[in-house]
């Protein structure tokens with residue numbers, strides 16, 4: 057084995073398995089053996105062979121892009137660089153620079169700017185679920201523990217980590233847990249869908265975790281973060297720090313602290329609800345048409361990420377909600393200033409991620425340029441904010457923005473106008489900033505003038521007018537003489553190379569000058585680097601203040617975006633309190649409303665359908681349960697979703713699409729909507745529906761908001777009806793109150809429950825009949841619907857007329873028959889009584905045949 061191959065194997069041996077090693081050889085990163093085969097397949101690189109060794113290479117300057125693709129394919133990539141300048145004939149030292157994995161990458165082009173990027177560690181024991189999560193690109197670091205995994209899984213799902221770490225064997229243990237341990241199965245379900253990295257179990261021990269966390273944060277104890285050293289989530293936190301350190305090949309330098317997340321302080325949105333209500337992604341999996349997209353008007357990526365965090369864990373803190381609302385209110389008042397502010401924010405760069413890279417040794421001149429541009433905006437932003445009334449929430453926010461006077465003066469003075477992406481290119485320090493650098497640079501320019509003068513002088517001396525002084529990377533400087541003039545070449549020329557058209561020569565003085573030029577360039581680059589490092593140090597000295605200012609800017613950005621949104625769509629400020637009512641006057645669905653106005657929804661004659669607003673009144677102890685019936689396509693699902701979305705928007709501090717709205721704080725929003733199946737994991741549509749319903753019935757409190765759409769539809773009519781019925785009764789079971797619930801159904805029979813369940817109210821979505829047609833008016837009105845118009849809607853959908861006619865005949869027959877069933881065993885205070893339900897479909901069908 058060659059010494060270089062030995063070096064390769066030594067590095068490779070130390071890597072975790074499944075990690076591709078990119079080994080720097082000159083201007084290329086090479087991969088060998090199986091790595092070469094995998095990478096050539098994933099990246100479309102040519103697979104070559106040296107001897108028996110398969111290899112594939114990629115140019116080092118394009119590495120970021122290729123690595124991005126490998127990470128996206130779920131691979132981990134180790135980068136091994138040359139640790140000293142190469143010398144001919146000598147094996148250069150090489151060292152592992154960093155390992156990149158989907159959860160620990162920091163390069164801007166490998167991260168979605170508008171999304172947080174979490175690495176998460178999980179451990180489960182008798183005391184419950186312990187979790188830690190870390191966004192290495194911004195330094196956000198949190199832990200949480202909860203005896204009930206169900207309380208943590210919602211927020212973890214919303215965070216959508218790019219990578220998980222668990223103790224070896226944990227995944228298998230969760231998978232094979234006894235069937236009734238549903239929490240463990242949910243945990244397995246959550247983990248199995250992601251990239252999971254196993255770590256030895258001892259990395260998850262609490263005491264060791266506490267030590268490595270303190271060590272990384274540079275603190276002597278965790279009291280400053282309000283955490284005891286025995287907090288069980290310190291185990292996973294330690295595992296995260298260990299894994300990040302391994303990957304960065306250094307301690308992560310940008311962790312700012314450790315915060316505890318408490319589920320009791322946030323509105324929980326369980327995973328099914330996040331999906332059903334299309335909070336972060338639409339049902340098609342795109343961000344477009346999600347609630348997030350509908351309410352995001354941020355001008356900066358840090359703002360977009362903050363909004364994502366607010367939505368993932370809406371607060372239950374009324375003071376905080378009111379603070380956000382008031383700032384939106386102040387901004388709305390001053391429309392021209394709001395426009396100015398947004399213009400300034402658009403020039404704010406991604407400071408949290410820039411700092412993350414600078415602190416973790418990923419440095420290039422453009423990052424400093426980003427800081428410079430942002431700092432330039434600060435005085436203007438503060439000036440705009442100062443023109444709002446003093447003593448307000450906005451002025452408090454403004455006071456958290458620092459000015460960084462000396463950095464703001466230093467960076468524009470030091471940095472050139474155009475910045476290269478690579479330090480090696482040089483030229484990023486402005487002329488006039490440093491006299492030493494200017495002197496070194498002038499040597500280079502002087503030398504270049506010398507070269508052009510040499511060319512002129514040699515042309516004269518030799519009488520060869522085509523004589524040229526040229527430069528290539530391989531040969532350095534030389535004099536080029538064409539074939540026709542070779543007889544004129546003076547004796548002191550030294551021949552170096554023959555080309556197709558002529559010969560290349562050097563002279564002693566040219567060789568000497570070449571040395572001087574290279575030396576001067578090298579010295580200039582070295583001086584630039586020195587100055588660059590001083591600038592980085594000056595920036596990092598302010599890193600804490602910069603990070604705080606960046607947080608404030610992100611907040612301002614989200615809130616200014618909401619002010620624009622509220623103006624654009626005529627939103628109003630909701631009233632939030634700790635009561636348990638929910639009143640919405642003229643509420644609209646934020647996403648559907650925007651879609652109806654989108655260019656694609658505008659018809660050929662230039663009109664678009666307007667969204668029809670509707671009211672809602674719910675109260676835990678009064679109108680607790682709204683049962684909504686109505687024809688297909690009438691707007692039931694839209695209506696119940698809009699209530700949930702308005703509530704959620706209100707609780708993150710956003711204004712809401714309603715004329716007015718009052719929300720008594722909600723601790724959880726649950727939803728069971730539509731039919732989705734999970735066939736890949738062995739669950740039928742009905743099973744998913746029942747799982748989700750079970751979760752709601754087991755976990756809802758009197759403070760929760762529940763929306764249920766067509767419960768029981770996935771099974772036979774009677775089974776479905778009975779289940780729906782029992783679910784309604786269960787939700788109404790409290791003596792005086794229960795969770796605020798909206799229940800949309802096609803089971804007309806359920807409307808009769810209004811007579812027996814005191815807190816149930818019937819509503820329906822009205823339609824108008826026109827001959828045999830129906831017209832949707834989208835109005836929710838009190839009282840039950842009388843029929844479901846399924847056949848008319850089916851006709852609108854284009855079912856063949858013969859089928860429609862036949863269906864009508866069958867329906868007429870079914871409706872003339874009558875049978876009765878007993879009410880299921882009644883909850884107290886309900887007299888036993890018979891109500892009519894549809895006849896047994898099976899029998900009647902037979903008689904029709």
Ligand SMILES: Nc1ncnc2c1ncn2[C@@H]1O[C@H](COP(=O)(O)OP(=O)(O)OP(=O)(O)O)[C@@H](O)[C@H]1O
Pocket residue numbers: 648665666667668669686687688689690691692693694695834
């Ligand atoms: N208030 C409204 N204003 C305008 N358009 C609406 C309104 N509500 C619903 N729509 C439109 O009507 C369509 C059907 O609504 P939705 O899916 O809520 O009906 P549904 O009653 O739940 O139907 P089904 O019972 O068949 O599931 C929606 O796609 C939406 O575009």
